[in-house]
Amino acid sequence: xxxxxxxxxxxxxxxxxxxxxxxxxxxxxxxxxxxxxxxxxxxxxxxxxxxxxxxxxxxxxxxxxxxxxxxxxxxxxxxxxxxxxxxxxxxxxxxxxxxxxxxxxxxxxxxxxxxxxxxxxxxxxxxxxxxxxxxxxxxxxxxxxxxxxxxxxxxxxxxxxxxxxxxxxxxxxxxxxxxxxxxxxxxxxxxxxxxxxxxxxxxxxxxxxxxxxxxxxxxxxxxxxxxxxxxxxxxxxxxxxxxxxxxxxxxxxxxxxxxxxxxxxxxxxxxxxxxxxxxxxxxxxxxxxxxxxxxxxxxxxxxxxxxxxxxxxxxxxxx
Numbered sequence: 001x002x003x004x005x006x007x008x009x010x011x012x013x014x015x016x017x018x019x020x021x022x023x024x025x026x027x028x029x030x031x032x033x034x035x036x037x038x039x040x041x042x043x044x045x046x047x048x049x050x051x052x053x054x055x056x057x058x059x060x061x062x063x064x065x066x067x068x069x070x071x072x073x074x075x076x077x078x079x080x081x082x083x084x085x086x087x088x089x090x091x092x093x094x095x096x097x098x099x100x101x102x103x104x105x106x107x108x109x110x111x112x113x114x115x116x117x118x119x120x121x122x123x124x125x126x127x128x129x130x131x132x133x134x135x136x137x138x139x140x141x142x143x144x145x146x147x148x149x150x151x152x153x154x155x156x157x158x159x160x161x162x163x164x165x166x167x168x169x170x171x172x173x174x175x176x177x178x179x180x181x182x183x184x185x186x187x188x189x190x191x192x193x194x195x196x197x198x199x200x201x202x203x204x205x206x207x208x209x210x211x212x213x214x215x216x217x218x219x220x221x222x223x224x225x226x227x228x229x230x231x232x233x234x235x236x237x238x239x240x241x242x243x244x245x246x247x248x249x250x251x252x253x254x255x256x257x258x259x260x261x262x263x264x265x266x267x268x269x270x271x272x273x274x275x276x277x278x279x280x281x282x283x284x285x286x287x288x289x290x291x292x293x294x295x296x297x298x299x300x301x302x303x304x305x306x307x308x309x310x311x312x313x314x315x316x317x318x319x
Contacts, residue, residue, distance in 0.1 A: 001013060001221070003220075003255050003256030003257075004017060004217070006256060007173050007174065007259055007260040008256075008260055008263040008264075008300070009172055009174045009301065010174070010300055010301070012263065014217040014220070014221035014222075015221070017213050017217050017259055017263070018213065018214060018218065018221070018222065020213055020262075020266075021210055021211070021214035021217070021262070022214055024210035024213065024262065024266075025207065025210045025211060025214060025236055028203055028206055028207045028210055029045075029236065031203055032045065032200060032203045032204070032207065033045065035196050035199050035200045035203060036048045036200070038196050039197065039200070048200075049238050052135065052137065052197070052200070052238050053135075053238065053240060058135040058136050058197070059131055059132055059134065059135055059136070060128075060131050060134065060136070061131070062131075063128035066126065066128050066131060066134055067095060067097065069136055069139050070095060070109075070124075070126050070139055070142075070143055071095055073139050073143040073144075074095060074124065074143050074147050077143065077147070077149070077187070077190075077192070078148060080190035080191070081148060081149060081153070083189070083190050083286070084149055084190065084285065084289055085149070085153075085286055085289050085290055085293075086287065086290055087157070087290050087294075088153075088157075089152075089153060089156035089159075089160055090156075090160055091114045091118065091122060091156040091159070091160070092121050092122070093114075093121050093122035093123060093124055093147055093152040093156070094121055094122070094123055094124070095124045095126060096124075096125055096126070097127075097128050098110070098125045098126065098127040098129070103127050103129035104130065105246075107246070108126075108127050108133075108134060108138070108142060108243065109125055109126050109127055109142050111123070111124055111146045111147070111150075111151040111152060111155070112125060113155045113159070114155075114156055114159060116169065122147075122151075122155070122156055124146050124147040124152065125146075130242060132240075133240040133242045133243055136197075137195075137197040137198050137200060137201035138201040138204070138205065139198075139201075140192050140193060140202065141184045141193075141198075141201055141202040141205040144183050144184050144186065145180040145181065145183055145205070146180070148183075149183045149186050149289075150179065150180040150183035150184070151179075151180050153293075154176065154179045154180075154183075154293055154297075155176070157293055158293070158296040158297065161294065161295075161296055163295070163296055167295070167296045167297075168296060170296055170297050172297045172298060172299055173257060173260035173264075174260040174263055174264035174267070174299070174300055175264055175297040175299070175300070175303065176264075176297050177260050177261040177264055178260060178261060178265045178266075178267060178268055179264065179265075179268065179292075179293075180261070181205075181209055181261045181262065181264065182264070182265045182269065184202060184205060184206070185202070185206075185265075187202070189285070200238065201238070204237050204238040204239065207236055207237050208237050208239060208247075209258075209261040209262040210262055211232060211233050211236055212247075212251065212259065212261065212262065213259055213263075214232060215229035215232055215248065215251060216251045216255065216256065216259055217259070218232070219251065219252060220251075220255045220256070226248055226249075226252065229248045229251070230244055230245060230248050233247065233248065263300070264300065267300050267303065268292065271292070271303070271304065271307045272285075272288060274307070274311070275288050275307060275310075275311050275314075278315070279311060279314055282314060282318075284314075287314070288310075291307060291310040292307070
């Protein structure tokens with residue numbers, strides 16, 4: 001319960017988080033079923049999962065091919081950022097492979113922040129081991145999360161703000177990872193996920209984070225076994241068996257951390273809906289995103305108050 005409060009920066013109990021996770025799993029599953037229909041697939045959810053996990057068209061034959069696919073998506077989303085923000089970070093980022101000596105035991109991808117003195121760029125690391133577990137249909141969501149408008153955008157911008165050092169480099173998991181997950185959905189605002197398989201990949205990634213709410217609290221507050229957690233994630237996501245086992249082992253060894261992603265994302269979505277409703281025709285998505293990021297990473301309660309103040313200021317702007 002303490003670690004749930006620590007990582008989410010909320011007062012939600014493990015029981016509340018577990019119930020929220022089940023609700024999100026049910027909601028996302030309906031969206032996934034709709035995408036399966038749009039793909040004109042002749043089969044049910046399990047058959048579609050099997051098809052995605054096994055069809056060679058969705059997998060790279062070489063590490064270079066996988067890096068090229070990620071690079072194309074990264075460059076495409078770079079060009080859409082002015083539609084989402086008025087202020088962009090100065091520091092660029094690059095793509096590199098995850099080092100071979102750690103690749104098989106680590107995640108699908110991760111981000112390395114720029115050096116504080118500005119001497120080196122951010123790095124989007126792509127895991128090119130076990131190519132049969134790195135499907136193309138996840139690349140759009142993955143790149144938007146780890147690079148831009150996700151981690152690189154938010155972290156590089158934070159380092160360039162006129163703030164005290166502890167705030168420039170502060171790390172509230174619910175904010176940073178919640179922003180990364182929210183950033184995946186911003187592709188919908190700028191023409192990504194038009195392919196049904198990529199859209200299913202986006203939903204599968206969101207489902208993955210929703211499942212975390214269920215299995216993390218399940219194992220650490222409700223007595224679930226490792227096998228129960230693996231079974232739940234296998235039944236509800238399109239992730240490979242290898243990735244699911246690695247994920248569950250991560251939750252076992254790092255209680256509470258995985259709760260931050262979905263809790264943070266839901267707060268960003270809630271604030272966007274609140275601002276859009278309150279401002280109506282005055283709502284500017286670019287200015288809203290600027291407001292979310294202009295103070296660096298914050299606890300959810302402080303972010304909530306900051307956005308309420310921003311909404312009030314926007315209402316009076318131009319009157």
